[in-house]
Amino acid sequence: MKKLINNPVSVVPEMLEGLVRLSPGLRLLSDSHVVLRQTQTEGVALVSGGGAGHEPAHAGFIGPGLLHAAVTGDVFTSPSTDAVLEAIRAVATPAGVLLIVKNYTGDRLNFGLAAEMARAEGIPAEVVIVDDDTALEAGPENAGRRGIAGTVLVHKVAGAAAAAGLDLAAVKAEAEAAIAALGTMAVALSPCTVPAAGKPGFTLGETEIELGLGIHGEAGIRRVSMASADRLTEILLDRVVAQKGLRAGDKVALLVNNLGATPVMELLIVARSALASLEARGISVERVWAGTFLTAIDMAGCSLSLMKVDAARLARLDAPASAPAWTPGQVPQRPAKPTELAxxxxxxxxxxxxxxxxxxxxxxxxxxxxxxxxxxxxxxxxxxxxxxxxxxxxxxxxxxxxxxxxxxxxxxxxxxxxxxxxxxxxxxxxxxxxxxxxxxxxxxxxxxxxxxxxxxxxxxxxxxxxxxxxxxxxxxxxxxxxxxxxxxxxxxxxxxxxxxxxxxxxxxxxxxxxxxxxxxxxxxxxxxxxxxxxxxxxxxxxxxxxxxxxxxxxx
The missing domain is CATH 1.25.40.340 (DhaL domain)
Known part of the structure; x- marks a missing residue:
């Protein structure tokens, strides 16, 4: 294993210290893995988090118009209930706290219990669960759809609603509506390596890729042979479009996310393919992001997220926001005409x-x-x-x-x-x-x-x-x-x-x-x-x- 670390045990605290020292608007809560804004505001506070290894999520999205705090566990491990409760106490206002949680059992238990304990202390606290992974079918035989990269767009919608002064119930309602409008599908070209493990979590053949995997390297829906960027993009979008019932005339926001080790060159090729595919389907991409938002450490691959939007939700996505990892969405440009021969x-x-x-x-x-x-x-x-x-x-x-x-x-x-x-x-x-x-x-x-x-x-x-x-x-x-x-x-x-x-x-x-x-x-x-x-x-x-x-x- 070749990684730029000192000791697997110190990866998380050293990573968080590096983030905070590079981000003047953030600070670490003493003796914890909780990062929060230097200056807190009135109104509903937003807390998110989960295991480390998904950087820049979640602490990279703390700032005005986005999160107020993020709690980081060990790599791919949910933070403890006590750590989440510390974060809630640190940012709580009379308006209350909304916890944005990805649908993993450990996160649901620890964030849910912390919310219950906060309510017992008189702090209004609510929880929303992001389950945007369209690779999985939700049903009684499983834990439901996982929460993956689309969570970042939920942070933005909820953050804008909170910044606009809405009460806790209204912020929660907008977050839940955004989750319902959201779908994501991922493809991995390589596994990821947890520092403490020292070896990849799974293996892929020379020409194999994994479709629909989770952000911790969990198995996807199937393994297939490597294909072109255009073909893989079509496969990912086919699933999201079908699962979310999107059709010609719908308007969406598109998030093209790097799972960790994908070169910018390849990510831009996928973004190009996704825009062309959606245009061909008659689906209008109102805003697009392409970059590194929520990763699986050093996994090569990407995920595509679509969020159906109307004027109100688009306004939330466009609302001012500032955080270390946040970039404003762009209106996609029309493709240039091919250059003719001289x-x-x-x-x-x-x-x-x-x-x-x-x-x-x-x-x-x-x-x-x-x-x-x-x-x-x-x-x-x-x-x-x-x-x-x-x-x-x-x-x-x-x-x-x-x-x-x-x-x-x-x-x-x-x-x-x-x-x-x-x-x-x-x-x-x-x-x-x-x-x-x-x-x-x-x-x-x-x-x-x-x-x-x-x-x-x-x-x-x-x-x-x-x-x-x-x-x-x-x-x-x-x-x-x-x-x-x-x-x-x-x-x-x-x-x-x-x-x-x-x-x-x-x-x-x-x-x-x-x-x-x-x-x-x-x-x-x-x-x-x-x-x-x-x-x-x-x-x-x-x-x-x-x-x-x-x-x-x-x-």
Whole structure:
């Protein structure tokens, strides 16, 4: 187990101390795991909490317009009745206290008993139970639906109602109505590890994921094979929409929640998918949140929450609030229209079978080589080359009907524009400048002969070298391109068949690419790795050798 902790026993107090020291509006109740506002207010006070491991919930949502206090137990363990009662006493006002509790047996017992004891002391106290997990069916044979990430939206609705001055019964009624309008579904890509346990709470196969699991790593409704973000988003939303009876014309708030270890990149992809799916269903997303709100320690995965809204509930969600982990909901923007191909790459309705076959062969070779190039780049770079070139190949294939293949200068200019836009990193501008200079060279030629192609290739390689400030021996793609260009030009000057000249170029590129394994890198990301690149060929040079070999293999 690798975790940035000191001792599993001290995780909770040290975590809470860190939160409070970073949050001027919060303080710790002496000798307890209770966090509360520095300054309390009149009116109904809100208390929530539960086991640690769900950060930033629950203490991260303490502040004006939200909670007044939160009680934290040990990791995935309900806080004690006495701790909850301490929190109630610390924030109680004559207007009373509302406890917002997730539907887990330990939380219901400890928060419920504390409320009963508070009432015995003369403190008005009420409890609402959040049970937003649509993965489970509520029934007499189980403890009912669990409370999960949608709880955060209940905090917001109740907090706004309390801040507006409503009495305890009215705040409770709004909270219960919000709970009834709320549904959540989660998916886990990996288990989580409780610090004290030191190992994951369950195991998943290499391609397995868990649908509908709880926030403590409890089993979900089923295990399935990994699927695309779009497909998984559809599965989650299908369940929530069906369970909550949502239909076209309904308005909702959407919460896209990180379960702990999901990269922002992936969470935003899911958010995009969820918005598109709901729009396609005719369900209007009035507000959306995407981020880390209620987690399961270090679990990879996410949950999607939908809360049906009307004007009044939307006003509660929009009401001013401030807390360490709270961010205002956003009105989702309409998707941008896809960018069209550059004008020089538009349809001219003509084609060249040989030129088209060459492009298709190059694209097929680069797509097939993606795993190899990715692995090579992971060893000496940032690991994106194979994926980038595969993306470029797919874009070229899609654009073939729109390229003027009968006029190579125009087609090369179109390809330059296309790759400049779709290829990331250094590959995009380098291949783009090579194609653009080659286009200019062919334009200047009196006719498009094999010799003109060879000259265009050589000039394109020189443009690439100038832009990248590179030369032979730097351990880059130039170590394959430069000898290939020279071999092609020399072979054609010797009046050999075109096929033999291309084969000579491909052979020279292969020798050049293989030689990079013994070179010290002087350009690109590999230059930062020094001796660690020894024995590894440059992936950019390898890619050149691969697509030239594809050309040489054409009949």
């Amino acid at each position: 004008p020089q790459a538009r349809v001219l309705g003509t084609s060249s079978p040989r030129f088209e076959a060459s492009l298709r062969a190059i694209c097929a070779a680069l797509s097939e080589a993606e795993p190899k190039l990715t692995a090579m780049d992971q060893a000496v770079g940032d690991g994106d080359l194979g994926i980038s070139l595969e993306r470029g190949a797919a874009a070229i294939l899609a654009a073939l009907p729109e390229l003027d293949l009968a006029h190579p200068p125009a087609a090369l200019a179109g390809l330059s524009s296309l790759l400049r836009r779709v290829l990331g990193g250094t590959s995009g501008p380098l291949y783009a400048v090579m194609l653009l200079r080659a286009s200019r060279s062919l334009t200047a030629a009196s006719s498009v002969t094999p010799g003109a192609w060879a000259e265009a290739f050589a000039e394109g390689v020189q443009a690439l070298a100038q832009l990248g400030d590179g030369r032979a021996g730097d351990r880059t793609m130039l170590d394959a391109l430069l000898p290939a260009a020279e071999a092609l030009r020399t072979a054609l000057a010797g009046d050999v068949p075109v096929s033999a000249a291309i084969a000579a170029a491909a052979s020279a590129a292969r020798e050049g690419a293989d030689a990079t394994a013994k070179m010290a890198p002087r350009r690109g990301r590999s230059s930062y790795l020094g001796d660690r690149t020894a024995g590894h060929a440059d992936p950019g040079a390898e890619a050149v050798a691969i697509w030239l070999k594809a050309l040489a293999d054409l009949p």
